[in-house]
Amino acid sequence: MTTSVCDPEQLQRLYSAHHGWLRLWLRRQLGCSEQAADLAQDTFLRILARERELNLLREPRAYLATIARGLLINHWRRQAIERAYLEALARQPEAVAGSPQEQAEVVETLLRVDAMLARLPQKVRTAFLLSQLDGLGYACIAERLGVSERMVKKYMAQAMLHCLTCCAE
Incomplete structure (x- = not known):
């Protein structure tokens, strides 16, 4: 039987002890405090979704950095795809551009194709x-x-x- 991950006290302790460090680490990687804050939150959301006993973590910062590194890679991949799409779009006639919603859907589709090809x-x-x-x-x-x-x-x-x-x- 798997143990629930969501022991609120364990998560609170992990968050309190390491959230500030994680934000600073991400800020150095990204150069943007707002994006760092978002990815730090996403890191802890990922932990909520995993079935792992938080009190058994020997190296919590290494664990957090591993999760955050994966999120960073996804973030950078998304930015690269979005940038390439917007550059290609800028070379097209204005009528081809589509609405912001359509552009977001195209970027999401490109991300799925990229993941499939990867x-x-x-x-x-x-x-x-x-x-x-x-x-x-x-x-x-x-x-x-x-x-x-x-x-x-x-x-x-x-x-x-x-x-x-x-x-x-």
């Missing part, structure tokens, strides 16, 4: 992107990756199956 092995992802984004044929992709054309076909089948599986979820 779960593919490197060569499979590269083959898929060279085919879909650059329009390269299998022979050219095989030459670039240093593999056989047959291997590229396997990579593409793996990528397509992965895409279908993710869409079905």
Whole structure:
């Protein structure tokens, strides 16, 4: 039987003892106190969702930093995708831009596609992107990756199956 994580006293002690340190650590990483405060709160929200005895933590700061580091990576990835989308949008005619709501939906979709592609092995992802984004044929992709054309076909089948599986979820 799993023990509930939400022992309010344990969480309060952890929060009181380490929240200030975590905010400062995040502020150094981000250069922004508001974003640091948000990610510090998100870190403690993640802890609430996990099934772990907080009183068993030997290194609470290391535990908090690990969770916060994952949130930072997600934050930076989101910023990079959003920035790339906005740069591409700026090169388009104004009518293409869409409403702020539509732009937010496009960014969310791009984040889901990025997450889906990140779960593919490197060569499979590269083959898929060279085919879909650059329009390269299998022979050219095989030459670039240093593999056989047959291997590229396997990579593409793996990528397509992965895409279908993710869409079905």
